[in-house]
Structures are given as structure tokens and as C-alpha cells.
Amino acid sequence: MKQENTFRQGAAIVATLFLTLGLLYGIWYAYSVFLVALIEHFGWSRSVTAGAMSVFILTHGIFGPFAGRLVEKFGPRYLMMIGAVVMATGLLLSSQVTQWWQLYISFGLITALGLGACGWVPAVILTEQWFPNKVGTALGIVTAGIGVGMMVVVPLSNYLIENSNWRHAYQVLASMVLIFILPAAFFVLREPDGHLVEVTDEAENTDSNEALVLSSRPHWTLTSAFASNSFRFAVLAFFFGGCLTQLLLMHQFAFMVDHGVAKTMGSIIVGIIGVASIPGKIILGSLSDRIGRELAYSVGLFCILLSIGALALIGTVPGLLMPFAFALLVGFGYAANAPIIPAAARDLFAGPKFPVIFGTMSMFAAIGGATGSWLGGALFDLSGNYQLMLMTAAGLAILSPAMLWLAAPRAPQQPPHTSHN
Numbered sequence: 001m002k003q004e005n006t007f008r009q010g011a012a013i014v015a016t017l018f019l020t021l022g023l024l025y026g027i028w029y030a031y032s033v034f035l036v037a038l039i040e041h042f043g044w045s046r047s048v049t050a051g052a053m054s055v056f057i058l059t060h061g062i063f064g065p066f067a068g069r070l071v072e073k074f075g076p077r078y079l080m081m082i083g084a085v086v087m088a089t090g091l092l093l094s095s096q097v098t099q100w101w102q103l104y105i106s107f108g109l110i111t112a113l114g115l116g117a118c119g120w121v122p123a124v125i126l127t128e129q130w131f132p133n134k135v136g137t138a139l140g141i142v143t144a145g146i147g148v149g150m151m152v153v154v155p156l157s158n159y160l161i162e163n164s165n166w167r168h169a170y171q172v173l174a175s176m177v178l179i180f181i182l183p184a185a186f187f188v189l190r191e192p193d194g195h196l197v198e199v200t201d202e203a204e205n206t207d208s209n210e211a212l213v214l215s216s217r218p219h220w221t222l223t224s225a226f227a228s229n230s231f232r233f234a235v236l237a238f239f240f241g242g243c244l245t246q247l248l249l250m251h252q253f254a255f256m257v258d259h260g261v262a263k264t265m266g267s268i269i270v271g272i273i274g275v276a277s278i279p280g281k282i283i284l285g286s287l288s289d290r291i292g293r294e295l296a297y298s299v300g301l302f303c304i305l306l307s308i309g310a311l312a313l314i315g316t317v318p319g320l321l322m323p324f325a326f327a328l329l330v331g332f333g334y335a336a337n338a339p340i341i342p343a344a345a346r347d348l349f350a351g352p353k354f355p356v357i358f359g360t361m362s363m364f365a366a367i368g369g370a371t372g373s374w375l376g377g378a379l380f381d382l383s384g385n386y387q388l389m390l391m392t393a394a395g396l397a398i399l400s401p402a403m404l405w406l407a408a409p410r411a412p413q414q415p416p417h418t419s420h421n
Contacts, residue, residue, distance in 0.1 A: 009190070010130035016136060016188045017123045018145035020080075023180055024119045026149025026175050027091070028352025030157040031056075031107075032253040033267055037166040038103070043167045044199025046254065048100050050130040050377035053250055055108030058241075061366015063116035065222075068359025070124075076122030077189045084181035085272075088159035088174040095170035121359045124342045130168035130192050136293070136343040140285020143338030144248070147281065147331070150274025176197075219351030222360060230348050235364040235408035236282055237297075240400035241337050241373070242368030244304065247393050248330060249273070250378035255386050261323055269327045277329025277338075284332075285339030293409045298401040303329045305397040310312040312390050341365070347409035348397065372396075 031053050038049050072078050090111030097103045131138035153173070160169035225231045252273075255267045280300070288296035292388060307329035314322045342358060349357045379388040 002056050009156055012141055012188060012193070013104075013126060013130055013190070015191055016184050017127060019140045020145070020149070020181060020184055021119065021143060022110035022145035022147075022149030023121055023153065023176060024087075024115055024149070024345060025146040025179070027157075028115070028154025028276075029150050029249060029270065030154045030173070032250055032270060033154060033158045033161060033263075034166055034169070035094075035250070036254060036257060036263065037161050039332070042100070042168065044224055045381060047381045049376065050250060052100070052103045052108045053094040053246070054374035055104050056370075057246060057366050057373055058370035059109050059112035060116045060119075061370070063113055065120055066316065066355055066359070067116055067121040068356035069123055070117075071125050071359075072353075074127050075191055077185045077191075079195035080118040080184055080185040080189065083114045083119070084185065085114070085118025086117060087103035087111050088177045090114055091170050091174035093178065095167040095174075097176040106403070109288060110177075114177075117183070121269065121355070121362060124358060125355050126189065126191065127341070128346055132350075134289060136289040136296075137282075137286045139339035139343055140282040143183035143285070143335075144278045144281040146201075146338060147274040147277035147335070152274075154270040155267045156176060158264065162264070172361075194373065195221055201238055211286035218415045219353060220349040220357060221353050222356050224416050225357050225360075226348050230407045230409075231361075232414055233403050234345060234409075235361055235404035236350060236405060237400050238341060238365035239240055239371075240396050241301075242365035244301075244368075244393055244396035244400060245334050245372065246369040247376045247389060247396070248304070248308070248311070248373035249334070250373045251380070251386065251389065252326070252330075253367060256310065256314060256323060258386075261314070261320075265323075267321070269323050272324065272327035273331035273334075276328045276337040280332035280335025282355050283339050284336045285343070288340045288343055292341050293347065294405045296403070297336050297340045300333045301397050303333030305331060305333075305394060308390055308393050308397065320333045323324040341404075344404060344407065344409040348407065348412045351415065374377045 035046075035049055035053070039314055042049075051163065061190060067079065087110075090106050090109075090113070093106035093110060093416050094103060102212040118160070124139065127138050128135045139341055157169050157173070160166075160172055253266045253270060256269060259261055261269070284296050284300050289298070307326050310322045310329060314326070316322075345358050346354060347363050375392065376386070376389050379392065
């Protein structure tokens, strides 16, 4: 296949994944407005209501290794089509709940399994297969779609809730998943030719026998990765980064409403976070290809640290200056997670077993996110305010980049000479 045609196909894949992640993770972050609607409708506590998102994130993450295995076996597109049907089913069931435990099953389990199948892991694998030498930049563009999703889906959900009800909002979101994801996966998404062989300058002009030799060289397996220090520190970076992101993004809407920000304006603030994350993902992802994953990630997390200070000043500083400052800073800063963490994982553990290794690492990020989503509500229920949450978030903003520096994707270890499994 000619290089120009290959690039065009890759660009179409990136554009489709941009829109796919925008819809899927826009629904994820729209739970921040559903959180308030559900509390008002049922009178559940914040920790119980936020707990559904914790189960959601945990389920999504635990499915990561299985998603990696399924991608290796069947390819991403069939997994994404099945995932779209499962996710839409979960959203429709969520629109009918009457008890908190039903929400935990319909949204926390079923919807999350569907998203795990059609979202993060297959999208990252497809992106790194098409653009292996510019993975940070490509992932920056693809994951920028999440910001567009936040900008569109969160205010749309709030509009549907305010003008109809939260049940109808879930039904609309389910329809959107089926209408877009199924045809996108069936008609557009494809793996590149020869994707099982690492694309490097050394392999570009080899024949099939030479490529087979290259693919049989020692490479990382899940077992050997688990035994490495790089894996342990990278997992901690994933965990702390996921915890920090969900701690802030899941509770910032309720925080602002508590401090006098109107709900409509709060949903607009979420949209601004999404807008700010678009250049954040592209700039920080591209920057990580140039100056290194660790330094670019540290820049992003420093912005989050500043955003925590702005959030703490809401209610003290009059007007909307601090809410807007928070939205711009956290949007740009949290954007570092999406392109840099998977790019760093690939730097450390590239090879034919990367899908399952990355899926496993994503599981720990999800455990961190589940912890953060629940912890924000639990700390509020414990203290009656969000001060403990803000202090915890500040600590996480320091710990996460520190762990990535220790993982050292700038100087990856060589895979051990072990049997491939």
C-alpha cells in the first residue's frame, strides 16, 4: 500500500476515534450532572450516588486486560460493535432505575462493560498501530475528542435533564451510542497491514521472512512486565493520576453548586473544561514526543495543582473568575493523562503483547479513578465540606508525576530473554 494512501487511512481512523471517544467519554463525564439530578430525585447521599461511578470506573478498568486479550484475538472493530450494543443497553436500563443498587448494576456494571469494549483500550491500540513513530501526537489528537465530548455531551445532558428529566436524558444518550458507534466500527475502523510487526526504520524495507525474524525477537510479556520496576512505578502514576482526575471532575459540579454557582453555569464550566482539554491533549501529547513524557506530564499536573487553588477560592473571590480559572487550568492539565500515559506505557513495553499489558495498566488507572470518585463523596460526608478533598487532590498532583519520573519511559529497560506467553 502506498505511503500516501496509508496516511489517509490513518487520518480517517484518527478522526473517527476522535468522535468516538468524544461521545463515549462525554457520557462518562456527564455523570457529574446526573449526580446532582439523582440526589435531588431520590435523596441518596453523595457517597452512595457517587459510588455508582466508582463501580463504573472499576468495572471499566478491570475489563481492560480482557479487552486487550480480545483485541489481540479478534481485532478492535468487532469488540467495539459488541461494546456499543452493551453500553446502549446499560444506559436504557439506567433510565428505569428506582433503587440505588439498580443503578450500580445498570450503569456501574453493564454500561461500563460496554464502554470498556468500545472505548479506551481498542482506541489506543488502533492509534499506536497506525502512528507508531508519533504516538504521543496521534493520541493527543484522538483523545482531544474527549474534550469535545465534555463540551457537547455534558451541557446536552443538563439541557435534557432540566427540560425533560434524567430518564429521558439516558435514553437519548443510548440512542446516540447505537447510531454512531456501530456504523463507525463496521465501515471505517480498520487495522493497518502488518500491524503485528513493530513498525521501525529497520523493518520498513524487509521482506516477510525478515519481518518474522524481527517479530520473534525478545519482547515484553505480561509476566515479565509485572516483574519490572518500571511497571510498578508506571502503575502508581496511572493510579494516582486516575484518582486525581475523577476526584476533581466528578465533584467539581456539586462543589460549585454548593458555593453559589448556578447549575446551568456549572454545566457550562464543565464544557469549558472540555474545550481547554482539546489544545491541552494535542499540545502536551506532541510536546511529550519532543521533550519527553515525564517533563510534559509534570507541566500538565502543575496546571492541575494551580486549578485546585482556584477551586478553593470559589465562594471567597466573588464572581466567576475562579470557576473559569479552575476550568481552564484543570482542563489543560488533566489532558496530560490521556495521551502521555498510554504513550509512556508504549515506550516502556512496546511489542506484540502491548495490548494486554496496556489493558492491565489501565485497570490500575481505573481503580485509582474509582477510588477518587468515591473518596470525594466520602470525605464530604465525613467532614461536611470539600476541604479534605482539596488537600488530597494537591498531594496526588505531586505524587503522580513523581511516579512517572521513577518509571523512566525516557530510558526504557530492554525486555528479558524469556519464553513468549
